[in-house]
Amino acid sequence: MKFNGRNVSVSPRARIGKNVRIGDNTVIYAGVDIGDDSTICNDVTLGEPTIEYYSEDAYANLPTIVGPGALIRSHSIIYAGCRIGACFSCGHHSLVRENTTFGEHCAVGTMTDIEGEVRIGNYCRLHSNVHIAQTCTLGDFVWFYPFAVMTNDPYPPSNDIRGGSIGDYTQVAVHAIILPGVEVGENCLIGANSVVSKAVPSFSLAMGDPASVVMDLRNYIVMGKGRPYPWMKRFDRGMPWNGMDYEKWFELKSKKSA
Amino acid sequence: MKFNGRNVSVSPRARIGKNVRIGDNTVIYAGVDIGDDSTICNDVTLGEPTIEYYSEDAYANLPTIVGPGALIRSHSIIYAGCRIGACFSCGHHSLVRENTTFGEHCAVGTMTDIEGEVRIGNYCRLHSNVHIAQTCTLGDFVWFYPFAVMTNDPYPPSNDIRGGSIGDYTQVAVHAIILPGVEVGENCLIGANSVVSKAVPSFSLAMGDPASVVMDLRNYIVMGKGRPYPWMKRFDRGMPWNGMDYEKWFELKSKKSA
């Protein structure tokens, strides 16, 4: 059993919601607020102090919000100042540094490293071993695959930090590199091992080193499979249009926000 | 000293063999069976429950077998349902997810991530930072080097999961990518940073992005070194033909199985 209350450390200045389970050896620092029905597994750290903690007497942890329904797996570390929407989950040994924001229903894989000051939308999926540099931005429904990386320093080392951005629904395949400050549009597919050095328009299949746009992704046809993109028409697992047609969901959503 | 029995949690429904050492802060869940003469270091998790654990009242951990003579280094996590042959070893912070099988004498490096439902043969060596996607298959004597990765989703994201396979004795160099469903033959060398998008016949040196077969590996000559491949003729450390000629070992093995 994971939840024995063994060697757990919870700050009296943390707020723990209803029906929250906390695993053994887990540490929850001051200012953390955990939403209802969350599961925090073993050996997790929530609200990890930033570097000022070690030197400033007047240090106070920034508020850290973990939304309701979270599942934080073992050995993961979430820094102070993060604000994470509902139904977040993460793998093991993952790291989310300070002042990162997530929308709802995001998932972060094992050993993924989000370096802080990153803005991530809703329903994003970062698989294992992803690295996102400081000040990068991801839209909604963005997926990153293993060893894909966003960087932020155009002339390393420098103080000229420029995080890039990824548009809604875009997929960044395994080992792809998004160079500093690059803007990738919506509904793109960035191929495996690509190095993206300049802006990619929406609906592009981009690949190569340096990456170039090889076609409009909507024209991509797979023998015997038809057109796999936009992917939302054929994939709904864990998505808000699950069990419903994507177009129907989109229409309903548009009406609501209108 | 590692083995002080400090903050150790062992399920009464685990079976611990003879002469097994268990490090401090280690957790062993129900259904785990550890073979004799094994060393489980500090901060290790064996039999990590699968996701159903968090929501199903009737959840029961699948049996998890760790064969005799294992050496599991600190902060590694092995999920329930894995079946691991004798003399397994692993580095630190490594992850082996559910229902993965290993033959005998395998080694998994630090921060390597095996995503579950993977079948691995005997005497395989996965160095640090390797990533193997679900449903992939490795033969015997297969080696992967850092940041090499097998993927499984041809049109991400999809439900059409196709793990590829790697034949006996094949070496997959640093940062190489095996794309979904690709079959790599026996006795191949996949070059550093290659992207393998289609089947590779046995005895190939394949490299590039996309990878192509550049020569029969048996014809590869290094100035002043001769022919380094097949490697079994010049390398025996940790291999069953250690101190013996590979051909002699192969002959003896063939007779036994005849």
Next chain:
Amino acid sequence: MKFNGRNVSVSPRARIGKNVRIGDNTVIYAGVDIGDDSTICNDVTLGEPTIEYYSEDAYANLPTIVGPGALIRSHSIIYAGCRIGACFSCGHHSLVRENTTFGEHCAVGTMTDIEGEVRIGNYCRLHSNVHIAQTCTLGDFVWFYPFAVMTNDPYPPSNDIRGGSIGDYTQVAVHAIILPGVEVGENCLIGANSVVSKAVPSFSLAMGDPASVVMDLRNYIVMGKGRPYPWMKRFDRGMPWNGMDYEKWFELKSKKSA
């Protein structure tokens, strides 16, 4: 609070300097010597025993030196036999294996893996997810970026281990690969995703797979930015010439050593 003395294990044969803080769940083995004013965070292991520990009755840990002013973040593991200069810092889940030496003021990122017997100079910065193979050498002021890797086995698998070397001030960008035994000069920039297979002269911009020298880095001009390299003229954060002109610092240093 990190420093509660909870579940801490410190060998009586370790030496702890003045004003050292040790985090909860941390283990410090025999032979470790921690310099004054150091902070060792939670769940850290210092002086991790080498493999002989598990089988040799007469095993004794080699001395492990952590210089004064260190900041070792949580879940990091430093093996026995390492000698680390003053003002070292590291991220989370990092690994430094046996007999590695660091000069002063070095920083190692989260999940970086230094495989042992590595020599690293002063003021080096290894970002997250870097992998350095055994017997490699780094000069002073060398930076590596995420997923950059140095390898050491020219015909894997072999016993012919040849670590390469990186000269002073050189920058190795994201996902770059330094192949075994390669010597990279001083003041180089190795481009993202490059595969460096032969020696690179000092002051080169090298990129591609295989990497080639594309220009003298001193001639590299960025529109509206001038010449970004050598980088020491425009960047001083954390460097010994901080707040001073690099040339002035260099001159003072040269006089001192004369």
